[in-house]
Amino acid sequence: MSYQEKRTVVGIISGVILMVVYVFNAMGRVQAGLLGLHDLKPWATLMLTFIGIGIAAAIVIQILFHILFAISIAVSEKIRDESCDDKEIEREIEAQIVEDEMDKLIEMKSSYIGLAIISFGFIAALVSLVLDYPAAVMLNILFGVLFLGSLFESFAQLYFYRRGIHHG
Amino acid sequence: MAKKYSITNHIRKLRFFANEMTQQQLAEKAGVSRQTIIAIEAERYSPSLELAFRIADVFGVAIGEVFACDVKDEVRNGKKAK
Numbered sequence: 001m002s003y004q005e006k007r008t009v010v011g012i013i014s015g016v017i018l019m020v021v022y023v024f025n026a027m028g029r030v031q032a033g034l035l036g037l038h039d040l041k042p043w044a045t046l047m048l049t050f051i052g053i054g055i056a057a058a059i060v061i062q063i064l065f066h067i068l069f070a071i072s073i074a075v076s077e078k079i080r081d082e083s084c085d086d087k088e089i090e091r092e093i094e095a096q097i098v099e100d101e102m103d104k105l106i107e108m109k110s111s112y113i114g115l116a117i118i119s120f121g122f123i124a125a126l127v128s129l130v131l132d133y134p135a136a137v138m139l140n141i142l143f144g145v146l147f148l149g150s151l152f153e154s155f156a157q158l159y160f161y162r163r164g165i166h167h168g
Numbered sequence: 169m170a171k172k173y174s175i176t177n178h179i180r181k182l183r184f185f186a187n188e189m190t191q192q193q194l195a196e197k198a199g200v201s202r203q204t205i206i207a208i209e210a211e212r213y214s215p216s217l218e219l220a221f222r223i224a225d226v227f228g229v230a231i232g233e234v235f236a237c238d239v240k241d242e243v244r245n246g247k248k249a250k
Contacts, residue, residue, distance in 0.1 A: 002203040095192060100200040102213050161203070164212025 003069060003097045004106075005161050010065045012154045014057060019147050022050045026140075037134035047143050069097075105167070106160040114153030121145020174238045175214040179205070182227045182234060197226045 001009075026046060029035040035042050073096060074089045125141040183189045191209070195202040198219065207213035208223075215223065224231040 002201070004203070095196060095202065098199075098201045100204050101216055101219060102200070102204040102207060164207055164210070166214050167216070 002161065004099075004103055005158060006069065007062070007065060008154050008157050008161075010061060011058070012151065014061045015054075015147065015150060015154070018050065018054050018057060022046075022143075025050075035136070037136045040135055040139060043136050043139050047139070066097075069093075102165065106157055106165055109160060109165060110153045110156035113156045114149040117152050118145050118149040121148065170241070172240045174211070174240070176211060176236045176238050177208060177234055178236075179209045179223065179234060182229070186227060194223070194226060198222045 026035065029042075029046070035046070070093050073093050077084050077089050077092055121141060121144070124145070125138045128138045128141055129135070179194070183191070183194060191205045192202050195205045198205070199222065200219065204213065204215075208215055220231055220235055224234045227234065
């Protein structure tokens with residue numbers, strides 16, 4: 001599994017954990033009467049909090065992942081060849097994490113999939129309002145599809161890395 | 169008549185004749201990741217024209233000696249297009 005694939009898997013796992021925590025947190029608050037179905041301000045506050053946590057967590061996790069990845073390469077290089085120096089290890093790390101045209105194409109095609117899901121989610125959110133569902137439902141649909149869009153984008157990336165990708 | 173173009177390559181053979189050049193060495197010389205070289209070699213990725221030229225340049229041959237185009241009639245609904 002390449003660096004990009006591992007990084008995507010780490011992103012998926014951290015995203016799913018964050019979403020599960022959000023769902024349990026929101027459900028707990030609804031049951032405790034802290035979140036109403038028609039009062040949007042507490043929902044918006046909760047979502048903004050989780051978006052902030054999500055961004056911070058993603059940065060920290062990616063940095064930790066990068067460090068662990070570099071250590072794992074250094075260890076495997078030392079095991080393979082004890083006489084290898086720091087420059088060789090550094091070169092190997094750089095060779096593994098280099099982002100090239102295939103990565104960019106995969107990222108672009110995957111983002112189309114993510115955007116399509118977010119677009120459908122936006123329509124679903126509008127439909128929920130037309131069908132007289134509370135505004136909090138609409139807000140949660142929007143929040144949910146942002147997560148789903150990102151999740152499917154990541155799965156699409158893994159798919160393209162495994163099955164290949166072509167221009168056009 | 170619709171035709172399907174698939175890009176084939178002789179990178180494995182060229183690496184062999186270049187003193188068994190590794191995929192990693194080729195990747196470094198062409199300025200891409202080893203993952204990309206693996207995908208190109210397995211015909212799971214068709215490189216851009218620029219990268220195709222860079223790979224040909226690494227082997228010191230013309231682009232036509234590295235890549236070829238396989239043209240087939242497109243199959244639609246299980247029937248070959250006429």
